[in-house]
Amino acid sequence: MRVTWTGTSLTFRLDAEDEITGKASDEHPIKLAINSCSVGGVPGDAHPDLFAVAAWTVVAPWTRKRISFDRAISADLAEALHSGWGVEAGPVGAEPRRPGARLAISYSGGADSVAAATVYPQAPFVHFRRVPHPRVPNRWSHYRSDVLAKLAAKTGRELSTVTSDLEFTLAEPRPGYPEHHAVAAGALLLADQLDLGGLGFGYELGSRWLGGGRYLWRYTPDNPMWSPHGRWGRLFAAAGVHIVLPVGGVSEATTMRLALGSDLKDYVRWCLRGTDGPCRTCGKCLYKELIQAAVERRPLDTPITADRPVAQKYLKKPPYGGQEMIEYGFARVPGIENTLFAKALDYFDVSEESTAWLDHCYPRALAEIPAQWREEATAFVEKHVGLMTEDEVRRVETWGA
Numbered sequence: 001m002r003v004t005w006t007g008t009s010l011t012f013r014l015d016a017e018d019e020i021t022g023k024a025s026d027e028h029p030i031k032l033a034i035n036s037c038s039v040g041g042v043p044g045d046a047h048p049d050l051f052a053v054a055a056w057t058v059v060a061p062w063t064r065k066r067i068s069f070d071r072a073i074s075a076d077l078a079e080a081l082h083s084g085w086g087v088e089a090g091p092v093g094a095e096p097r098r099p100g101a102r103l104a105i106s107y108s109g110g111a112d113s114v115a116a117a118t119v120y121p122q123a124p125f126v127h128f129r130r131v132p133h134p135r136v137p138n139r140w141s142h143y144r145s146d147v148l149a150k151l152a153a154k155t156g157r158e159l160s161t162v163t164s165d166l167e168f169t170l171a172e173p174r175p176g177y178p179e180h181h182a183v184a185a186g187a188l189l190l191a192d193q194l195d196l197g198g199l200g201f202g203y204e205l206g207s208r209w210l211g212g213g214r215y216l217w218r219y220t221p222d223n224p225m226w227s228p229h230g231r232w233g234r235l236f237a238a239a240g241v242h243i244v245l246p247v248g249g250v251s252e253a254t255t256m257r258l259a260l261g262s263d264l265k266d267y268v269r270w271c272l273r274g275t276d277g278p279c280r281t282c283g284k285c286l287y288k289e290l291i292q293a294a295v296e297r298r299p300l301d302t303p304i305t306a307d308r309p310v311a312q313k314y315l316k317k318p319p320y321g322g323q324e325m326i327e328y329g330f331a332r333v334p335g336i337e338n339t340l341f342a343k344a345l346d347y348f349d350v351s352e353e354s355t356a357w358l359d360h361c362y363p364r365a366l367a368e369i370p371a372q373w374r375e376e377a378t379a380f381v382e383k384h385v386g387l388m389t390e391d392e393v394r395r396v397e398t399w400g401a
Contacts (some may be wrong), residue, residue, distance in 0.1 A: 001013070001014060001015055001018055001059050001062070001063040001066065001067040001068070002015070002067075002068045003052075003055045003059065003067060003068065003069050003070060004070045005051050005055070005070055005071075007044045008038060008039045008040065008042050008043075008044055008189065009036065009037070009038040009039075010036065010037050010038065010039070010054075010055055010058065010166075011035060011036045012035050012036075012055070012058070012059050013035065014035070014062060015064075015065070015066065017064045017065050018062050018063055018064050019062060019064065020032040020062060022061035022062040022063075023061055024060075024061050024178065024179050024180070025060075025179055025180070025224050025225050025231075025232065026180070026224075026225065029172075029173075030061055030170055030172065030173070030176075030178060031170065031171040031172040032062055032169060032170070032171060033136060033168060033169055033170055033171035034133070034135060034136055034168065034169055035169070036135070036169075037058065037133065037164060037165050037166035037168065037169055038164065038165060038166075039054070039162060039163075039164045039166070039185055039186050039189060040131070040162065040163035040164065041160065041161055041162045041163055041186065042162060042186050042189035042190050042193075043189065043190070043192070043193050045192075046188070046189045046190075046191065046192050046193075047094070047097040047191075047192055047239070047240075048069070048071045048072060048073050048074075048094045049073055049074050049076075049077045049094065049096065049097045049238065049239040049240070050097065050188045050189055050191055050192065050239055050241070051069070051071065051189065052069050052073045052077055052089070052239075053077070053188050053235060053236065053239045053241075054184075054185040054186075054188045054189055055069070056081070056235070057177075057178065057179045057181045057182035057184065057185050057188075058166055058169060058178050058179075058182055058185065059178070060085065060178065060179050061178050061179065063085070063087055064087075065086075065087060065088065066087055066088040066089070067081070067087055067088075067089050068089075068090060068091070069089070069090070069091070071091075071094070072090075072091045072092060072093035072094045073089065073090070073091070073092060073093075073094055074092070074094045074095060074096040074097070074238070075092050075096075076096045076238045077089070077096070077235070077238045077239060078090060078092050079238070080231075080234045080235045080237075080238040081235065083231070083234070084230075084231025084232070084234060084235055085231065096238070096240070097191075097192075097239055097240035098240055099197035099198075099240035099241070099242065100191060100192070100194070100195035100196045100197040100240065100241075101195055101197055101372075102123075102124070102194060102195045102196050102197065102198075103120060103123050103196070103197065103198040103199070103200055103244060103372075103373050104123055104124045104125065104126050104160075104187060104190075104194060104196050104198075104199055104200065105117045105120065105123045105124070105125050105126070105199075105200045105202075106126055106128070106183055106184055106187055106199055106200065106201050106202075107125035107126065107127050107152055107155075107157075107159075108127070108128070108148065108183075108202065109127075109148050109151050109152055109267060109268065109269045109270075110202065110268070110269065110270040111202075111252070111255050111256045111259040111260070111268055111270055111288070112202030112203065112204050112247060112252065112255045112259075113201075113202035114202075114255075114258075114259035114262060114264045114265075114267070114268050115202065115204075115246075115247045115250075115254070115255035115256075115258040115259045115262075116200050116201065116202040116245075116246040116247050116255075117155075117157070117200075117262075117264060118258050118259070118262040118264065118380075119200075119246040119247065119376070119377050119380045119381075120200065120246060120373070120376060120377075123157075123200065124157060124158035124159065124160065124194065125152060125155065125157045125158065125159045125160070126159075126160045126161075126162060126186060126187040126190060126194075126199075127148070127149060127152040127159060127160070127161045127162065128162050128164065128183045128184075128185075128186055128187075129145045129146075129148070129149045129161055129162065129163050129164075130143065130145040130163075130164065130165070130167050130175070131145070131163045131164065131165050132165060132168075133165035133168035134165075136165075136168040138168075138175075139174065139175065142273050143175075143272050143273065144272060144273060144274065144275060145272070147269070147274070147275055148269060148272070149161055151267045151269055152267070154266075154267055155264055155267050160186075160187075160190055160194065162185075162186025162187070162189075162190070163186075164185060164186060166178070166182055166185060167182075179232075180225055181225070181232055181236075184199055184201075184236075184241075187199050187241075188239065188241060191239075191240070191241050196241055197240060197241065197242060197370075197372070198241065198242040198243075198244045198370055198372075198373060199236070199241050199242070199243060199244060200244040200245070200246050200373075201226075201243065201244070201245055202246075202247060202255070203226055203245050203247075203248060204245075204247050204248065204250055204251060204252055204254075204255050205247075205248065205249055205250055205251045205252075205324075205358075205362060205365070205396070206251065206252060206322055206324055206325065207226065207248075208223055208226045208227075208245055208248040208249075208365065209221065209223070209248070209249075209362060209364075209365070209396060209399075210324055210396070210399050210400070211223075211400065217319040217323060217400050218399060218400025218401065219396060219397050219398065219399045219400055219401070221364075226243065226245060226248070227368070228242070228243060228368050242370045244369055244370060244373060245365065245368065245369070246369070246373075246377050248365040248368065248369075249361040249362035249363065249364070249365025249366060249381070250360075250361050250362075250365075250381070250385055251324065251325065251328065251358040251359070252291050252322065252325050253291055253294060253295055253325060253328050253358055253359065254358070254359060254360075254361075254385055256288075256291050256292055256295050257295050258384065258385075260292075260295070270284060270285075270288050271284060271285050271288075272284075280302060280303055280304075281303065281304060281308075281310075282310060283310040285302070285304075286302055286304050286310055286311065287322060287325070289301065289302050290325070290326070290329035290333065290341070291325050291328070291329060293329065293332075293333045294328055294329040294331075294332040294333050295332075297332060297334070298333075298334065299333065299334050299335045300333055300335070300336065300339045300341075302339075302340075304340060305340055306340040306342075306343070308340075311340045314340065314341055314343065314344045315343050315344070317347060318344070318347050318348075320344075324355075324358060324399070325358075326341075326344070326348075327348055327350045327354075327355055328350075328355045328358050329341075330344075330345060330348055330350050331350040331351050331352050331354070331355045332352060332355075356392070357388060357391075357392035357395040357396065359385075359386075360385060360386045360387060360388040360389075360392055361381045361385045361386065361387050361388060362388055362393065362396050363387050363388060363393070366378050366381060
């Protein structure tokens with residue numbers, strides 16, 4: 001793989017051993033559409049390691065043996081790429097980037113992201129906004145990135161909005177991030193300007209420790225994407241921008257509660273299709289409605305019926321993505337047996353007591369936060385959430401066993 005930045009526009013050329021069909025870090029298959037993209041709203045003079053990591057978040061799935069950058073990188077970064085992916089990276093010759101002093105939040109506006117922002121009320125936001133690609137038709141025009149950007153601007157926080165067409169590098173399965181970490185491409189290129197030493201993401205207990213939604217359904221302390229000792233964690237650290245998960249030890253029920261109880265509650269938006277509010281008809285809206293109804297202890301409010309395609313998976317046997325939250329909702333939503341989830345109830349025997357561990361924080365997640373930001377997060381969690389008991393910790397660590 002050969003990478004070239006012209007200003008803040010990226011082009012890349014595959015080597016003979018590279019392939020246009022690859023897999024992201026969560027093993028999801030993806031196919032390359034085009035070998036160029038750009039990032040707007042960022043300076044053109046960031047440290048070369050930052051340019052290298054930003055590029056790697058885009059090209060990693062299709063790179064097999066080596067990557068050649070258009071500027072020298074540090075030996076530390078080259079080692080992180082080699083130890084993590086087995087690729088030879090160069091040229092080598094730059095001094096390592098020293099971490100900055102500040103933490104920013106990679107802010108999407110969803111409940112998890114808002115909860116992370118609530119933990120650090122002084123942290124600036126970096127918001128990624130998808131824009132059209134000049135050479136790729138937009139097959140995802142219902143994705144309202146403009147709405148999310150406008151809501152982010154209303155939060156009152158220090159905000160940097162990054163624009164990019166990098167999601168259109170994917171031909172299949174649809175426009176999206178080649179790697180989940182590509183959402184941070186703009187934040188990486190802003191790291192020198194903003195003096196960043198850490199970037200906070202809204203990934204929660206399910207994503208960090210329980211396998212997420214599409215690649216594992218078991219306790220995964222060595223999560224390749226989000227553990228600080230994993231390959232992505234080591235790579236970001238080598239560039240002086242640590243991955244920080246402020247809510248990595250709490251469930252989506254807790255992030256929902258924190259977000260809706262925060263001063264940012266009017267700007268929470270997890271649906272990417274609605275204009276004046278969530279569309280209420282997509283799979284994500286259904287999933288988040290189940291969680292919100294459980295948190296608010298009220299009946300389910302959705303127009304989706306069991307015959308809709310987005311509900312079909314709940315007519316089949318589990319496992320389901322986000323299954324811990326499905327169980328949490330089943331135990332708390334009044335009248336759940338009279339909803340589209342009625343069939344799925346046959347596969348579970350849950351109660352508020354059996355799912356109570358999802359109301360507290362898994363302590364190991366706090367220990368993963370870099371020292372300079374750990375105390376603030378720990379104080380917040382102890383005050384607003386509470387730590388898991390030993391029995392509850394065991395529920396996490398035996399999940400999926």
